[in-house]
Amino acid sequence: MSxxxxxxxxxxxxxxxPRVPGKVGMYVCGVTVYDLSHIxxxxxxxxxxxxxxxxxxxxxxxxxxxxxxxxxxxxxRRALEEGSDYLAVSTKYIRAFHEDFDRMGLLRPDAExxxxxxxxxIVALVDxxxxxxxxxxxxxxxxxxxxxxPEYGKLSGKNVEDLLSGARVDVDDRKRDPLDFALWKAxxxxxxxxDSPWGPGRPGWHIECSAMxxxxxxxxxxxxxxxxxxxxxxxENEIAQSEAATEKLFxxxxxxxxxVNIDNEKMSKSLGNFFTLRDVLGRVKxxxxxxxxxxxxxxxxxxxxxxxxxxxxxxxxxxxRVKEKAEACRAAxxxxxxxxxxxEYAPLGEAARRxxxxxxxxxxxxAALGRLFDAVRVLNRLAPSEPAAEREQAGRFLAGYGILxxxxxxxxxxxxxxxxxxxxxxxxxxxxxxEIAARxxxxxxARASKNFSEADRIRKELEAAGVLLEDGKGGTTWKYKE
RNA sequence: GGCGGCAUAGCCAAGUGGUAAGGCAGAGGACUGCAAAUCCUUUAUCCCCCGGUUCGAAUCCGGGUGCCGCCUCCA
Numbered sequence: 054m055s056x057x058x059x060x061x062x063x064x065x066x067x068x069x070x071p072r073v074p075g076k077v078g079m080y081v082c083g084v085t086v087y088d089l090s091h092i093x094x095x096x097x098x099x100x101x102x103x104x105x106x107x108x109x110x111x112x113x114x115x116x117x118x119x120x121x122x123x124x125x126x127x128x129x130r131r132a133l134e135e136g137s138d139y140l141a142v143s144t145k146y147i148r149a150f151h152e153d154f155d156r157m158g159l160l161r162p163d164a165e166x167x168x169x170x171x172x173x174x175i176v177a178l179v180d181x182x183x184x185x186x187x188x189x190x191x192x193x194x195x196x197x198x199x200x201x202x203p204e205y206g207k208l209s210g211k212n213v214e215d216l217l218s219g220a221r222v223d224v225d226d227r228k229r230d231p232l233d234f235a236l237w238k239a240x241x242x243x244x245x246x247x248d249s250p251w252g253p254g255r256p257g258w259h260i261e262c263s264a265m266x267x268x269x270x271x272x273x274x275x276x277x278x279x280x281x282x283x284x285x286x287x288x289e290n291e292i293a294q295s296e297a298a299t300e301k302l303f304x305x306x307x308x309x310x311x312x313v314n315i316d317n318e319k320m321s322k323s324l325g326n327f328f329t330l331r332d333v334l335g336r337v338k339x340x341x342x343x344x345x346x347x348x349x350x351x352x353x354x355x356x357x358x359x360x361x362x363x364x365x366x367x368x369x370x371x372x373x374r375v376k377e378k379a380e381a382c383r384a385a386x387x388x389x390x391x392x393x394x395x396x397e398y399a400p401l402g403e404a405a406r407r408x409x410x411x412x413x414x415x416x417x418x419x420a421a422l423g424r425l426f427d428a429v430r431v432l433n434r435l436a437p438s439e440p441a442a443e444r445e446q447a448g449r450f451l452a453g454y455g456i457l458x459x460x461x462x463x464x465x466x467x468x469x470x471x472x473x474x475x476x477x478x479x480x481x482x483x484x485x486x487x488e489i490a491a492r493x494x495x496x497x498x499a500r501a502s503k504n505f506s507e508a509d510r511i512r513k514e515l516e517a518a519g520v521l522l523e524d525g526k527g528g529t530t531w532k533y534k535e
Numbered sequence: 536g537g538c539g540g541c542a543u544a545g546c547c548a549a550g551u552g553g554u555a556a557g558g559c560a561g562a563g564g565a566c567u568g569c570a571a572a573u574c575c576u577u578u579a580u581c582c583c584c585c586g587g588u589u590c591g592a593a594u595c596c597g598g599g600u601g602c603c604g605c606c607u608c609c610a
Binding site for chain 2: 064081082083084085090091093094095096097098100101125126127209210211212214215216258278279280281282283284285286287309310311312313314317318319321322323345348349350352353354355356360361363364365367368371374378411417419420421422423424425426427430433434436438500503505508509512516521522523524525532
């Protein structure tokens with residue numbers, strides 16, 4: 054059993070064989086920091102977060118790099134609007150990015166390089182391309198000459214003739230060829246500028262990723278990832294630049310995630326139909342969003358809606374109830390024991406193998422979650438109704454949960470204590486915990502004296518206030534419904 | 536115009552040759568003072584349509600229809 058990944062280069066699944074056995078170098082294109090992140094960014098980042106977690110879970114030593122594009126036209130425009138400068142803008146939105154994505158439980162990459170901190174590397178790479186005759190300077194700009202790279206189009210499956218005949222190739226008199234793209238842009242007066250052999254300027258967009266990935270991972274590395282929209286031209290250009298400069302293969306596997314759609318249409322800044330991650334996290338728990346993403350394959354488009362989040366929450370609630378039971382078993386002093394024998398427990402006993410089988414198939418998180426739910430059903434059969442009085446049963450439950458827990462961790466799920474999930478820090482308008490405890494006590498007294506109508510009245514009252522009561526053998530517990 | 540992808544139950548979603556995972560929602564049952572949760576049973580004679588290949592296809596091939604993406608900044 055081994056990992057197979059879908060490689061955009063070639064458009065097919067291939068066995069994953071890293072360049073150096075046991076080690077993986079992985080570069081993911083990050084964001085341009087000129088605005089708040091939207092849920093499309095969240096989808097991409099969660100996808101690669103899970104990929105990194107799974108590679109590490111599989112025993113690979115992963116070096117994970119994700120850049121910030123911190124200088125470009127949009128940042129400069131934003132700086133102008135805000136009356137600040139590019140550095141203030143990028144700093145502000147990098148901080149916002151980290152705030153949002155820390156809440157999503159994203160692993161921090163091993164390095165988060167920024168374009169402006171790699172100017173020497175970028176200049177050196179551009180210079181190399183010029184020296185090799187693969188790029189040319191005109192009036193302070195430097196362009197890459199696409200015709201000098203016969204393999205141009207190999208990633209996106211395009212050919213140069215088709216591209217040239219396409220209606221939307223922009224016209225720029227200074228380029229020798231319409232497909233040529235800027236490696237270095239001369240700065241206009243007042244714009245930030247760095248010295249270069251071609252005069253003061255700043256890097257073009259594509260070149261930074263070539264320079265930074267090669268600096269941190271070497272001239273050839275294993276995985277290069279990003280959104281599907283980056284395939285062309287961004288990644289195509291990265292390949293052209295890098296391979297023309299080094300004459301070596303650039304990245305071995307190209308992984309691209311699908312989009313988040315709204316009403317079946319791509320969500321994007323330019324269409325204006327986007328939700329910021331912040332907005333969404335104000336409405337649902339971060340983990341609900343993560344679960345929602347994990348329930349589809351990372352390459353498929355995924356349609357975002359309130360209903361899909363509600364369904365995701367219901368599914369995740371189910372998983373957290375399992376964790377809640379495991380915590381209760383542990384709190385009762387039970388120790389992990391043996392799982393009972395028998396074929397009926399196979400979905401649980403073999404959960405790790407089944408999960409791995411799904412994930413090995415191009416990180417099929419949807420199928421992997423299916424296997425976990427199979428296991429959860431079996432595990433729930435083992436749940437003691439009163440852990441303190443059923444130590445052996447509690448021990449078996451813990452054994453089962455012990456199998457699943459690391460698998461959930463691969464998906465970045467069930468990392469919070471269940472109480473935090475169900476009773477997490479109060480939103481506004483929620484009944485305070487002390488109040489709830491008092492009502493529960495009043496209801497307990499009513500039930501003890503068989504005054505069930507009063508007991509039901511309290512239940513309904515709390516329910517109307519968004520609090521769900523659950524009577525167990527060990528007493529009554531509660532959850533916020535939202 | 537060029538290139539690529541998708542179409543599976545009420546909703547979401549796996550499955551790329553061997554006879555339809557899983558989740559949500561719904562129905563019935565067990566449990567419960569009542570609930571919730573949980574468990575059991577149940578919900579697609581069939582996978583957009585039409586042909587073809589095959590002992591056998593949701594899965595392969597041909598044609599059609601619909602939707603989407605890239606070709607311009609974009610995760």
